[in-house]
Amino acid sequence: NAGVTQTPKFQVLKTGQSMTLQCAQDMNHEYMSWYRQDPGMGLRLIHYSVGAGITDQGEVPNGYNVSRSTTEDFPLRLLSAAPSQTSVYFCASSYSKLGGARDTQYFGPGTRLTVL
Amino acid sequence: EDQVTQSPEALRLQEGESSSLNCSYTVSGLRGLFWYRQDPGKGPEFLFTLYSAGEEKEKERLKATLTKKESFLHITAPKPEDSATYLCAVRNTGGFKTIFGAGTRLFVKA
Numbered sequence: 724n725a726g727v728t729q730t731p732k733f734q735v736l737k738t739g740q741s742m743t744l745q746c747a748q749d750m751n752h753e754y755m756s757w758y759r760q761d762p763g764m765g766l767r768l769i770h771y772s773v774g775a776g777i778t779d780q781g782e783v784p785n786g787y788n789v790s791r792s793t794t795e796d797f798p799l800r801l802l803s804a805a806p807s808q809t810s811v812y813f814c815a816s817s818y819s820k821l822g823g824a825r826d827t828q829y830f831g832p833g834t835r836l837t838v839l
Numbered sequence: 840e841d842q843v844t845q846s847p848e849a850l851r852l853q854e855g856e857s858s859s860l861n862c863s864y865t866v867s868g869l870r871g872l873f874w875y876r877q878d879p880g881k882g883p884e885f886l887f888t889l890y891s892a893g894e895e896k897e898k899e900r901l902k903a904t905l906t907k908k909e910s911f912l913h914i915t916a917p918k919p920e921d922s923a924t925y926l927c928a929v930r931n932t933g934g935f936k937t938i939f940g941a942g943t944r945l946f947v948k949a
Contacts, residue, residue: 756937764941765926766883766926766939768938771935773935781936782938813882826870826871827873827888828885828937830875831882832881832882833880833881833882
């Protein structure tokens with residue numbers, strides 16, 4: 724299993740540009756989520772999905788869109804990039820949304836995004 | 840509102856010098872408390888899940904404990920390879936969101 728994969732690893736955008744961060748998992752996990760990590764602030768939840776076709780907002784959803792058309796993929800779209808979106812983005816997945824040992828999250832390697 | 844506070848922000852130890860990291864939390868109903876390790880430039884790596892007060896889990900030099908208000912990650916006789924950022928997170932019983940603390944950066948010097 725490749726686990727959770729993310730592309731690209733690094734990206735530089737200009738203010739106002741749009742782009743999509745890709746996330747895929749091959750573990751047949753039901754639950755997937757996107758976080759951003761900023762210095763001194765820990766991981767903050769952007770959006771999450773509890774299954775194909777079902778998404779919801781996290782703590783900091785503004786400026787980001789998601790969709791989940793398949794179990795494997797959960798892309799994150801930046802609509803119009805702003806310098807405040809400069810951050811490291813992590814995708815995570817877990818087997819079940821129902822709790823217990825199965826809601827342990829497995830993280831991808833991250834995408835480092837800089838918006839100029 | 841669910842909240843997680845970790846202390847200290849940074850901890851410097853000599854090799855073999857045991858210590859503890861603290862995670863204080865406020866949550867409406869605890870589904871689980873998680874500990875992760877994060878190396879520079881990498882994603883968090885799962886260590887432990889604790890579900891109820893009094894529970895303890897161990898892995899090599901690490902031991903995690905849980906009370907109704909806080910969790911401790913005890914590091915016994917640390918080695919330089921234990922240097923990393925340790926993250927604590929909680930999930931409540933009412934939803935699907937996990938709230939993370941800011942982390943403790945651990946430096947172990949040989």
